[in-house]
Structures are given as structure tokens and as C-alpha cells.
Amino acid sequence: MTQLISRLDDIAAPYDVLLCDLWGCLHNGKALYPEAVAALQRFRERGGAVVLLTNAPRTRHAVKKRLDAMGLPADAYDLIVASGDATQEAMLSGAAGRKLWHLGPGKDADLFEIIPEWLQDQPPIELVPLEEAEGIICTGPFDEFNDAPEDYRAQFLYAKTKGLKMLNANPDLVVDFGETRLICSGALAALYDEMGGEVLSFGKPHPPIYDFARRELAKIGARSESDAMLAIGDGVRTDIRGAQAEGIDAVFVTGGLETAHFGPDPDAPDAAALEAWLAAEDLHPRFAIGRLA
Template sequence: MTQLIASLDEISAPYDVLFCDLWGCLHNGKALFPEAVAALQAFRRKGGAVVLLTNAPRTRHAVKRRLDQMGLPEDAYDVIAASGDATQVAMLQGAAGRKLWHLGPGKDEDLFTMIPDWLRDQPAIERVPLEEAEGILCTGPFDEFTETPEDYRVRFLMAKTRGLKMLNANPDLVVDFGDRRIYCSGALAQLYEEMGGEVLSFGKPHPPIYDFARAQLAAIGVSVENDAILAIGDGVRTDIRGAEAEGIDAVFVTGGLEAARFGADPAHPDPALLQDWLTAESLRPRYAMGRLR
């Protein structure tokens, strides 16, 4: 049975590393959650390492810039591992060809410009219109505030007919931007796959992002076994099932994407509603909490 906890400090002692999600756990897209920041700082003061493990469809450098703008203190984490990083490796290695249609907003263009040194010898990726493309790099809708996956059905039919492979840079279906829920790359990839298109995904719950996170830790001299890692996240499809597949313990933050299921107070989920829903979904996270704190 999942243990409902009030704070990270209650159960953090056996763990050396946190894999902490961003949206819904550390911030809401607009503002940081102060108690969550304090929890990560406290974990690090005790000697632990924190990986900010995000399905953001851009590189860790762009993620850091945004977190800096939001005011996240650097003593709250050690490294960042983004779905965009793992996707970029596959893209530069030609997983979908060299001529790509980029489906996504301009803020994700760092995937084409911020190239790691060890991949600079790869042939260049050319961004082209869909009609000329060998593959698709999907980072989200062009306009995430107004568009839905259905807006792309006609273009996806053309792409599927031509056999174009899609690289999905963010397996999340939706995120909450402040009080507004918006579609992510994962929702577009889901539609493309339902239509018969081929999709490769690189963020949680898929292995590439976890491999990238461990490589980032190794780069700062941290080597850790799975039983010493604790994943924290509010996405059951991504954070919780990803942790389960990797063999690591998880804290399900109930006050994020699924908050409406567990009572009127997102910070204090109803234990009975929570356990019934977890059972119905065949989910068994080791811990759950309303908000990261």
C-alpha cells in the first residue's frame, strides 16, 4: 500500500539522489513553489544530490535559463536532465533523417543550435517544410495556447502516408500553465501513432532520459544504485510508471495533474480516494504527498 506522507524529510534518509520533476512539483509554469524549493535545498544540505528530471522538449541549458528567470536558487539542485537533451542526441545521430520538419514553438529552437561538443562532428540537420521532410521533430503545437492535436490531423495524414518517423521530444500529454491546461508534444505524438505513424519518444517514462540523467550525475562524480534513488512527480504516465520501469522508488505528488481526483484540498488528498484510484489504475508508488515540501 502507498504510504501517504506530509513531507519529504519523513522518508528521505535512505536515498542519496532525487529525480525531481518540474511542472506540477517545483513550479506551475509561472511561479516556483517555495516549499518545494526548500525541500530540495534541505535534501542537498544533508549530502544528497538532486537531478531536475523534466520532460521539457528543450535542452537543459534552456531549462536552466528559465529556472534562473523564475528565481530558482542554484543550491536547490545539482544537474538538469531534459527530454530535449535525450531527443537531441537521437536527432543529431539521424534517427529520423537529416531533413526535418520542426513541429513546435520557436522557444525550442535551441535543439538545433546548442550542440554538445561530442556531437559537433555529426552531419548538419536541415529544417525544411513538411513537404520536403525525411522526418518530424515534434516539441509541441506551434501555438500551445490555442491549438489542439486535431488541428494537425491533415498534416499528419500526409506525413504518415509518406512514412515519416516522428521524434517526440516530450511524452507529456498536457501540463498546467498557471491555471490553464495546455497540450504538449505527447498529445500530438499520440494522435500520430493512432493514425498509424511511427513515433520515437525520449522523455519519461522511456529509458533514454534516465540514461542521460545518470550520465549527468557521473559527470559530477556521483554514482548511485537504483535503490538509493527516489523519483518525485505528479505524472502517473510519465513520472510514476517511468520510475517503476527503472526499478526506483517514487513519490506521487497528488496535487498536480490529478489533483481534482482526491478531494477539495490539493495539498491534503483524501486517503481513501487516493488508495481507491491507485488500485483502479494498478499503480503502486511507494509514497504519495499532496505537495512537494
């Protein structure tokens, strides 16, 4: 049975590492949640390591730049690991060919411009029109405020006919940007998969992002065994299923994407509604919390 908690401090002692999601847990796309920031700072003060584990389809450099602009203190985390990092590694290794059609907004250009030193010996990736492509890299819709997956059906049919593989840089279906819900790369990848196209995904709940995080933890001398980690997230199909598959205990933040299921107060989820909903979803996070604090 999932234990409903009100503070991370109450259950954090057995864990050495936090894998903390960003959107819906640490911020809402526009502003940080001060209580969540303070919870991460307290975890680090007692000697723990914090990994900001995000399905952002950009590299950690772009994520850090955005977090810096939002005012996240440097003492709230140790590492940033993004779905974009794991996707970039596969892309540069030629997982979908060298000539790629980029489906996504220009803000994701760092995937092609900021190349880690250890990958700089790989042959370059050429971004080309769909008609010339050997594969697709999808970081989201071109216009995340107005486009829908169905807008891309014709292009996906053409790509599927050509046998193009899609690298999906963000398995999230949607994200809340303030009060606005936007579709993500995962929604486009789901349509391509439904149409019979081949999709490779690299963020939560898929193994590559966890493998990447473990390698980064090893570099700073932190533990990377599953029993040393605690995952925090509001995405049941990404954060929670991913942690479950990796054997990592999880804290489900109910006041994020799924808040409508648990009563009128996001800070105080209804325990009976929560338990029934988790059972119906066949999810078993060890803990749940209204909002990270």
C-alpha cells in the same frame, strides 16, 4: 500500499539522489513553490544530489535560463536533465534522417542551435517544410494556447503516407500553466501513433532520459543505481510509470495534474480516494504527498 507523507524529510534518508519533476512539483509554469525549493535544498545539505528531471522539449540550457528567471537558487539542484537533451542526442545521430520538419514553437529553437561539444562532429540537421522532410521532430503545437491535436490530422496523414518517423521531444499530454491547461507534444505524438505513424519518445516514462540522467550523475561522482534514487512527480503516466519501470521508488505529488481525484484540498489528499484511484490505474508509488515540502 502507498504511504501518504507530509514532508520529504520523513522518508529521504535512505536515498542518495532525487529525480525531481518541475511542472506541478517545483513550479506551476509561472512561479516557484517555496516549500518545494526548501525541501530540495535540505536534501542537498545532508549530502544528497538533486537532478531536475523534466519532460521539457528543450535542452537543459533553456530550462536553466527559465528557472534562473523564476528565481530558483543554484543550491537547490545539481543537474538538469531534459527530455530535449535525450531527443537532441537521437536527432543529431540521424534517428529520423537529416532533413526534418519541426512541429513546435520557436521557443524550442535551442534544440538546433545549442549543440553539445561531444555531438558537434555529427552532420548538421536541416529544418525543411513537411513536403521535403525525411522525418519529424515534434516539440509541441505551433500555438500551445489555441491548437488541438486534430488541427494536425491532415499533415499527419500526409507524413504517415510518406513513412516519416516522428521524434517526440515531450511525452507529456498536457501541462498546467498557472490555471490554464495546455497540450504538449505527447498529445500530438499520440494522435500520430493512433493514425499508424511511427513515434520515438525520449522523455519520461521512456528509458532514454533515465539513461541520460545516469550518465550525467556518473560525471559528478554520484550514485546512479536504481535503489539509490527517489523520483518525485505529479505525472502518473510519465513520472510514476517511468520510475516503476526503472525500479526506482517514487513520491507521487497528488496536488498536481491529478488533484481533482483526491478531494477538495490539494494539500491534504483523501487517503481512501488515493488508494482506490492508484489501484484502478495499476500504479504503486511507494509514497504520496499533497505538495512537495
